[in-house]
Amino acid sequence: MRVFFWVQHLLGIGHLRRTLSLSRAAAAAGIETAVASGGLPLPGADPGGATLVQLPPVRAVDRYFKQLVDERDCPIDDGWRDRRRAVLFEAYDAARPDVLVTELFPFGRRQLRFELEPLLVRAKADGCMIVSSVRDILVKPDKPERIAEMLERVQRWYDLVLVHGDPAFVPFDATFPGLEGIESLVRYTGYTVDRAGPSPGGGEGEVLVSAGGGAVGELLLRTALAARPLSDARDWRWRFLVGEGLPQVVFSDLMRAAPSGVIVERARPDFQALLARAHLSISQGGYNTVMEVLAAGLRAVVAPYAGGHESEQTLRAHALAERGGLQVVAEDKLAPDSLAAAIDRALAGPPLSAAGIDLGGIPTTIRLLQGLHGC
DSSP: OEEEEEEOOSSSSHHHHHHHHHHHHHHHTTOEEEEEEOSSOOTTOOOTTSEEEEOSOEEESSTTOOOEEETTSOBOOHHHHHHHHHHHHHHHHHHOOSEEEEESTTSSOGGGHHHHHHHHHHHHHTTOEEEEEEESOOOOOSSTHHHHHHHHHHHHHOSEEEEESOTTTSOGGGTOTTGGGTGGGEEEOOOOOOOOOOOOOOOTTOEEEEOTTSTTOHHHHHHHHHHGGGSTTTTSOEEEEEOTTSOHHHHHHHHHHOOTTEEEEEOOTTHHHHHHHOSEEEEOOOHHHHHHHHHHTOEEEEOOOOOTTOOHHHHHHHHHHTTSSOEEOOGGGOOHHHHHHHHHHHHHSOOOOOTTSOOOHHHHHHHHHHHHTTO
């Protein structure tokens, strides 16, 4: 069996991280796996036994995803689109997949339809099974007619929609009102959570501060640094993990500002292992980080990213906070004193519990993909 994943990250890195988790598991299960990634290269990206193909990269210039630029920060044009489409088709032809998986599309990444729609036509003609891989919560479309477009694309091309969530926690139709039109194709997998891998050790009992890929994490990182002396955790060791998306000049400034007892370093591949040894997590509310924190059973504070039209992180954080344990600070209320108060509440309360939430999304996804091919 051969599977070909298509994934595009534009600002954060969560989409790519989730796809790499699935591709590693697929390869480990004996599936011949390839991943075509269209975002900026991610240092340390680990596809495991899968093949990782880097497409000509593109990123968004702001929080609204309206303008896309290439790796030289030039706006993409028709010539660039033609080159990128050619590289994608070359990767697809080399993979010869039985199953094509598009991450988020057609529920997002509409800007990339210039390459995806021809790819879907080709895959359908080849008899390839086509799957959409989508997280639990969608961002509300800016135009109501977008829902009808999504439904039409699913009905025309797709054989299966894998929702990486748990309907008992957040049902997909909470943010996708058109679910009834495709309900027969939808399968919930549970949340995808990478388990801790090898680690050099250390980090026991720390406060772990992270902001995903870092592209929109500066506010949280600076606020956390200022909140430390105001909190009950002022005498603990704090570790700041800074994604590669944060400019080097800002990273260097954070390192200079760090007092004794504070470690500032670039994001590490053993993040999950550090979480398992930490006492408290402070982070944004991205899918991967929140679920990894939940699986680790930590005390946690979340300041969800809410820039542009983004509502996904806020909705998930509040759904988890309603279960008890998670402390949430809205981005527009984020300040040293409000963050310190949330830290103190988290330390005084119980750790998070994953009881009743399905975190088996990775093995379930692999079983569903194998089922498509009759494995």
